[in-house]
Amino acid sequence: MEEKTERQSGIRINKYLSAAGICSRREADREIAAGNVRIDGRAAAAGERVDVGMTVYFHGKPVVPEEEEILLAFHKPRGIVCTAEKREKNNIIDYINYPKRIYPVGRLDRDSEGLILLTNRGDLVNKIMRAGNFHEKEYLVTADRDLTDAFLEGMRGGVYLEELDVTTRKCRVKQTGKRTFSIVLTQGYNRQIRRMCETLGCRVIRLIRIRIMNVYLKNLALGTYRDLTEQEKSDLYRLIEHSRSAPAQKADAGHRSGR
Numbered sequence: 001m002e003e004k005t006e007r008q009s010g011i012r013i014n015k016y017l018s019a020a021g022i023c024s025r026r027e028a029d030r031e032i033a034a035g036n037v038r039i040d041g042r043a044a045a046a047g048e049r050v051d052v053g054m055t056v057y058f059h060g061k062p063v064v065p066e067e068e069e070i071l072l073a074f075h076k077p078r079g080i081v082c083t084a085e086k087r088e089k090n091n092i093i094d095y096i097n098y099p100k101r102i103y104p105v106g107r108l109d110r111d112s113e114g115l116i117l118l119t120n121r122g123d124l125v126n127k128i129m130r131a132g133n134f135h136e137k138e139y140l141v142t143a144d145r146d147l148t149d150a151f152l153e154g155m156r157g158g159v160y161l162e163e164l165d166v167t168t169r170k171c172r173v174k175q176t177g178k179r180t181f182s183i184v185l186t187q188g189y190n191r192q193i194r195r196m197c198e199t200l201g202c203r204v205i206r207l208i209r210i211r212i213m214n215v216y217l218k219n220l221a222l223g224t225y226r227d228l229t230e231q232e233k234s235d236l237y238r239l240i241e242h243s244r245s246a247p248a249q250k251a252d253a254g255h256r257s258g259r
Contacts, residue, residue, distance in 0.1 A: 010049035013037065013056070018122025020065045021101050022058055023084075025122055031058070070102055070120040071233060073215055074225040075113070082107040082116060092116070096225060105129060105212075109191050114139070114209030115217040118225070127243040128213065128236075131187035135239065138184045138211035141193060144203040146178050151200050155183065159196040164189055168196060179205075213239050 011019075014028035023031065029046060031037050037044040038057040050056055056063040074096060076082070084093045084103045092104055096118070105117040106129040119125070128135060155173045160166075172184040183193060194204045210217045214235040220226060228236070 010051035010054075013039065013044050013048045013050055014046075015123070016050045016056060016065075017058065017063065020056075020063050021070075021120030021122070022063060023122065024103065024125050028122075068100070068120070070098075070100060070118075071124070071228045071236075072096075072098070072102065072118045072225045073217070073220060073228055074116050074118055075217060075220045075222050076108055076116050077223050078111055078113050081110050092118070095223075098225075106188060108209055109194075111194075112207040112209065113222070114207075115212055115215065115220075116209070117212055117215065117228075124240070127240040129188065130243070133240070133243040134186040135213050135243070136184050136186055136211070137188065137209060137213075138182060139193060140176070140182050140208045140210055141180065141197070141204055142206040143179045143181075143197060144205050147175055147181060147202075151202065152181065154200045155181075155196055159199050161189065161192075161195045161199060163195065168192065182210075 013032060014025040017023055017028040017031075017037070018025045022028070028037070032044050032046050035043055036059050039048065039050065040054055041057075044056070074092070076092065079090055080092050080095050081088050081090050082104045083091050085091055086094070090110075093102070096102075098118070100120065102118045102120050103122075103125075105119055105125050108114060108116050117128070127133065152173055152175060156171060158168050158170050161168065166189065168189070169185075169187055171186070173181055174183075175181045185192065189195070193207060197204050208217075215228060215232055
């Protein structure tokens, strides 16, 4: 019954733009609010639905639904910013220079390197990145001093980050050398690992993301990208099958200390 209603009433304009590979749903909402989206010659409204036969315009150009699915793995170098904002000189989109419209799935901060996914499928972004879905991301970290048992246990147990007023989730941490360790997170606060380390008395010298869910960086050369394999895509879709794209409850996103 719900599927029939959806077909009769069309799809929401932000979802339509996302599925067409124009932008994420959140970005679409901002563009709609700014008056940059029109439906059949009139300004689109937030939450409006697009029916068969309607023409949607984005910044004055008609939107053609994207049929080809693009899903890339990219080895981001340090200094590249994970944004599609063209005003950012070192943005990831200009760096890759892919011939079709794509945007990054989440972020990896400017000073970090490693794996990031890019896609034209806006519906994948939130399902992969929302903390409430508990999807894993793995990193290799080099610190500026020898690691102690107290440091490792502190990282594993959750760290209160005063600047963000949150306590990070418990996570898996494994020492790999005197000053190196791997860490698996299921959330992604801004500069989270760096903040965790600084709180516990050390500084990150190098940070590399080596895995997002089932997709591994492996030997992908720095600054290059590749298409995900059919097996990787199949496994990824299976992992996000029951994931939410809507915002998670605060309890899912991370524990607030109440301070």
